[in-house]
Amino acid sequence: MLALIGGLAYKGYGEYQASQQPEPMSINGDTSVLGGLEIGQRAPDFTLGTVDGATVSLSDYVGEQVVLNFWATWCPPCREELPELITFGEETGIPVLGINVTKNERRGQADVEAFLKEVPVSFPVLLDEAGTVEKTYRVVALPTTYVIGPDGVVTAKQVGPVDFDWLHDQTN
Template identity: 40%
Template sequence: MKKLLATLLLLGLVGYGLWQVLAENNEKTTGLAIGNAAPDFELKTLDGKSIRLSELQGQKVILNFWATWCPPCRAEMPEMQNFYEKHNKDVEVFAVNLTSQDSRDKVHSFIKENGLTFPVVLDEEGDVLKLYKISPIPTSYIIDSEGIIRHKYVGPMTYDQMVELTESMK
């Protein structure tokens, strides 16, 4: 009888441990590490339209942090526009301007001069900059269609790098 009780207790503990592991694997951990769900945020475009990152779930996303005063960021934007024009059915480009370190007028002029057509939102208070612990810029997160971070890229990306990083995930 003691052996039976000990066996049942052991099976119960093993079952509980297995249940805990499965429960943890089914929950998405939010954070900045590869494999975590990307932290959600909402910012506005120059024309006042609010966009929430989670609204883009269901498609791949390049989440890019940039500023007009940053030479590598400026060099990356034409590459990003080229990528967006060719891949916007499969991948959304979502650019966060660090407006807390920039001005709305400069952002507006830059977008117009460079013919940017992908969504650009303004981080006027620097909250998303802090949330994503961005330093240096440009920095991009490549997020899969389920909202999971698959890559982090620090520095300016080329068109080919954008293609490679987005095609390497589901």
């Protein structure tokens, strides 16, 4: 009899716990917002300051292909791909814009400047201090790279590190 009462109590407790679980949330069915801006979408214009104190806008590159690379100093894959981005930009002449997600840096711009003293780059490093461009492009992971065509439309996207061959293939 005691075992029967214990079993009923256990079953009742399990049902009680199940009733306390929140209803599952439905995921937005619009896949265009999951995983960031997609190929074929127009790249939103932006203006950001650089580590050198200049300002750069995507619209400065209308009529040209351009590579946008979102990165952070603390991100190992970002660090690993930097030589590939540097070589690509130098060998092809296609502009590379390194968009540092500065709001995620521990010391902000100071971290970026210290990193660039160790690893100088030959392309502009833009500071997304408020994370507005990261949010606009719906970047979900670092690094993320977009290739923007001369018409301002995204022609390629890579979440994760890129290499010279991938960049070359996407820009030809």
